[in-house]
Amino acid sequence: MSKHNIFKASSILLVLFVASRVLGFIREQVIAALLGTTLQSDAFVVAATIPFTLSTIIGTSAGNALLPLYTGRLQDAGRSYLASTVLYVVGALVTLLTVLGMLFTPQVVDMLAPGFTGEARHIALLCTRIMLPSMVFLTMGFLAKAVLNAHREFTVPAMAPVLQNVIFIILILPLGGLMGPGLAWCTLAGALVFYLYNLPALGRFGIPWRPLMNTADPDVRRALLISIPVVLTTLAGRGFVFVDRWFGSHLAEGSIAALNFANRVRELPYGLFVAVISSVLFPVLAAASERRDMQLLRDRTAMGMRLVALVSYPSAALMLVLAVPVVRLLFERGAFDANATMATATALSFYAASVVAMSASSVLTYTFLSLRDALLPLWAGLAGLAVNILLDYLLVNPMGHAGLALGNTIGFFVTAVFFVAFLSNRLNGFDWRGQCVDQLKIITATLIFSVILRLLGKYTGLFNENISLWGQLLGMTLTVGAAGIVYLLALVLLDIEETAAIRHRIIKK
Numbered sequence: 167m168s169k170h171n172i173f174k175a176s177s178i179l180l181v182l183f184v185a186s187r188v189l190g191f192i193r194e195q196v197i198a199a200l201l202g203t204t205l206q207s208d209a210f211v212v213a214a215t216i217p218f219t220l221s222t223i224i225g226t227s228a229g230n231a232l233l234p235l236y237t238g239r240l241q242d243a244g245r246s247y248l249a250s251t252v253l254y255v256v257g258a259l260v261t262l263l264t265v266l267g268m269l270f271t272p273q274v275v276d277m278l279a280p281g282f283t284g285e286a287r288h289i290a291l292l293c294t295r296i297m298l299p300s301m302v303f304l305t306m307g308f309l310a311k312a313v314l315n316a317h318r319e320f321t322v323p324a325m326a327p328v329l330q331n332v333i334f335i336i337l338i339l340p341l342g343g344l345m346g347p348g349l350a351w352c353t354l355a356g357a358l359v360f361y362l363y364n365l366p367a368l369g370r371f372g373i374p375w376r377p378l379m380n381t382a383d384p385d386v387r388r389a390l391l392i393s394i395p396v397v398l399t400t401l402a403g404r405g406f407v408f409v410d411r412w413f414g415s416h417l418a419e420g421s422i423a424a425l426n427f428a429n430r431v432r433e434l435p436y437g438l439f440v441a442v443i444s445s446v447l448f449p450v451l452a453a454a455s456e457r458r459d460m461q462l463l464r465d466r467t468a469m470g471m472r473l474v475a476l477v478s479y480p481s482a483a484l485m486l487v488l489a490v491p492v493v494r495l496l497f498e499r500g501a502f503d504a505n506a507t508m509a510t511a512t513a514l515s516f517y518a519a520s521v522v523a524m525s526a527s528s529v530l531t532y533t534f535l536s537l538r539d540a541l542l543p544l545w546a547g548l549a550g551l552a553v554n555i556l557l558d559y560l561l562v563n564p565m566g567h568a569g570l571a572l573g574n575t576i577g578f579f580v581t582a583v584f585f586v587a588f589l590s591n592r593l594n595g596f597d598w599r600g601q602c603v604d605q606l607k608i609i610t611a612t613l614i615f616s617v618i619l620r621l622l623g624k625y626t627g628l629f630n631e632n633i634s635l636w637g638q639l640l641g642m643t644l645t646v647g648a649a650g651i652v653y654l655l656a657l658v659l660l661d662i663e664e665t666a667a668i669r670h671r672i673i674k675k
Contacts, residue, residue: 189328189331189332189335192331192335193331193334193335193338196335196338207346207420207422207423207426208279208282208286208414208415208419208420208421208422208423209282209285209286209287209289209290209293209346210289210290210293210346210349210350211411211422211423211426212275212278212279212282212290212294212411212415212422213275213289213290213291213292213293213294213296213297213346213350214293214297214350214353215278215407215408215411216267216274216278216294216297216298216301217297217298217299217300217301217304217353217357218300218301218304219404219407219408220260220263220301221260221300221301221302221304221305221308221357222304222308222400222404223397223400223401223404224256224259224260224305224308224397225256225304225305225306225307225308225309226308226312226400227393227396227397227399227400228252228256228305228308228309228312228389228390228393228396228397229308229309229311229312229313230312230396230448230531230532230535231389231390231392231393231396231535231540232248232249232252232309232312232313232389232393233312233313233315233316233448233449233452234452234455234456234535234536234538235248235385235388235389235392236248236249236312236313236316236385236389237316237449237452237453237456238456239385240316240317244380244383245372246371246372246373246378247378247379247380247383248380248383248385248386248389249313249368249373250373250374250377250378250379251377251378251379251380251381251383251386252309252386252389252390253306253309253310253313253373253377254377254379255381255386255390256305256306256309256390256393257302257305257306257309260301260302260305260306261302263301264298264299264301264302267294267298267301268295268298271291271294271295271298272291274294275287275290275291275294278408278411278412278415279411279412279414279415279422280412280415280416281414281415281416281417282415289346289347292346292347292350293346293347293349293350296347296350296351296353296354297350297353297354299354299357300353300354300356300357300358301357303357303358303360303361303362304357304360304361306361307323307326307357307360307361307364310323310361310364310365310367310368311323311326311364313368313371313373314364314367314368314371315448315449316449316452317371318449319367319371320446322363322364322367323364323367325363326359326360326361326363326364327360329359329360329363330356330357330359330360331356333352333355333356333359334352334353334355334356337351337352337355337356338352392538392540395540395541395543395544396535396540396543396544398544398547398548399531399540399543399544399546399547400547401547402544402547402548402550402551402581406551406554406574406577409551409554409555409558409570409574410422410425410558410570410574413558413559413562413570414567414570416562417562417566417567418566420506420509421509421566421567422567423506424506424509424510424512424513424567425513425567425570425571427493427497427510427513428493428510428511428513428514428517428571429513429517431485431492431493431496431510431514431517432485432514432517432518432520432521434481435477435478435481435521435525436478436521436524436525436528439474439477440474440477440478440524440525440528441528443470443473443474443529444470444528444529444532447466447469447470447529447532448532448535448536450466451463451466451467451532451533451536452535452536454466454536455536455537455538460593460594460595461595463533463536463537463593464593464595464596464597467529467530467533467589467593467596468596468597468600468601469663470529470532470533471526471529471530471601471605472601472604472605472608472662472663474525474526474528474529475522475525475526475604475605475608476608476657476662477525478521478522478524478525478526479522479608479609479611479612480611480612480615480650480653481521482518482519482520482521482522482612483518483612483615483616483619484619484646485514485515485517485518485521486515486518486519486616487616487619487620487623488619488623488628488642488645488646489511489512489514489515489518490507490508490511490629491623491628491629491638491641491642492511492514492642493507493510493511493514494507494511494631494638495635495638495639495642497510504631509567512567512568512571513567513568513570513571514571516568516571516572516575517571517574517575518575519575519579520574520575520578520579522582523575523578523579523581523582524578524582526582526585526586527546527578527581527582527585530543530582530585530586530589531543531585533589533592533593534585534592537592539592542585542588542592543585545584546581546584546585546588547581549580549581549584550577550578550579550580550581550584551577552577553573553576553577553580554573554574554576554577554578555573556573557569557572557573557576557577558570558573558574560573561573604662604663607657607660607661607662608657608660608662610656610660611653611656611657611660611662612653614652614653614656615649615650615652615653615656618645618648618649618652618653619645619646619649622644622645622648622649623641623645626640626641626642626644626645627641628641628642628645
């Protein structure tokens with residue numbers, strides 16, 4: 167897949183991912199307006215943690231393990247059996263986990279949020295039981311996405327979360343009055359749509375909705391075996407969610423909700439851009455590895471690192487410099503008051519830098535998985551999680567929920583450093599000198615971007631807590647727009663490869 171085709175596919179995906187994220191933020195704004203950073207909000211967030219986090223861990227991990235194997239079998243008539251067998255075996259295992267979760271919901275909630283008592287615990291139990299079945303549908307949807315991406319079908323799986331959010335928002339109208347439990351039913355309905363929308367596309371590639379089972383296929387066993395360390399790797403990377411919930415349940419009311427809303431903002435650039443780049447890049451990396459084309463693997467890995475840096479550096483700067491204005495604009499309405507804004511913005515400012523480490527780790531994880539090395543990403547993730555847990559323990563008392571955010575950020579950087587340190591061993595000849603030069607250029611442009619953000623943010627009144635909603639919208643548009651233009655021009659002047667097309671047009675004119 168050429169660079170041109172990668173950019174073309176990424177552009178199409180970007181539109182759908184933007185739509186999904188915009189709708190997702192509308193969903194989060196409705197939740198914030200209904201529940202604020204209150205006991206109800208904490209309970210709903212804890213309940214949603216189990217199905218969403220586990221389905222993401224299991225579904226994306228099994229999909230990442232399957233994709234390289236399935237890519238190597240695209241011309242094989244048995245590929246349909248491979249995909250269908252893995253899909254339904256993993257689905258059956260998740261169904262079993264769901265049943266166990268329903269049976270032992272009190273124990274699960276008490277383990278995840280031991281500080282919950284009384285009404286908070288009651289609401290968390292009810293919401294958990296309602297949302298647990300969504301884990302099956304979400305997991306199957308993630309697996310379907312991996313199969314479709316192997317066929318270079320990116321549009322359908324990218325459209326699925328758009329419809330998922332649409333269903334959630336529509337159902338809020340009749341169910342929102344039920345507060346947490348009502349939102350839980352909206353969540354379950356959205357998860358069902360997330361899976362069902364992929365089925366017709368799977369059918370076009372010879373994978374019907376009914377199971378096609380062939381457990382004797384050696385690639386089935388390989389996919390399931392590789393899934394184990396990949397699941398553990400993803401669990402290590404997402405383990406901070408469980409750690410934050412555990413420590414946060416002992417803090418002041420609303421701490422978990424503040425961390426959750428801040429994390430939603432932090433994940434916005436990842437969901438909009440990094441996930442797009444990774445989704446398009448992974449099949450390319452897997453195909454290059456299958457052909458043993460190590461030069462292409464090195465080139466595409468380097469390109470992926472540059473692309474995510476172009477997005478993650480300014481995103482981190484924006485969240486750090488304009489933390490309070492961003493949170494105020496996105497959430498401060500209804501039950502989400504000024505105190506909730508400050509609590510969430512504090513967490514966001516400590517989360518901000520982790521965007522860079524998360525993005526780099528995403529690309530490098532796919533490089534190692536393309537090489538069918540699932541163990542090194544596991545050790546990298548475990549190292550980061552261990553540091554995260556230790557720092558959370560040390561920082562939670564003196565810093566509260568901000569300490570949990572800081573511990574998480576440092577943990578992500580430990581994981582990223584681990585990846586970078588071992589990349590040369592697997593990709594001999596990787597152009598580290600060129601990569602470092604490019605990264606320094608992007609950092610330079612980001613520093614200029616940050617200064618412009620701060621100056622214009624102050625000039626447009628974004629730091630004034632009494633600014634109107636229209637003033638916030640206008641000020642944020644002018645500030646980020648102007649700073650973004652300066653950032654882009656700086657990249658062009660610094661001769662970053664991905665800005666070559668813009669530079670050529672300027673020269674022609």
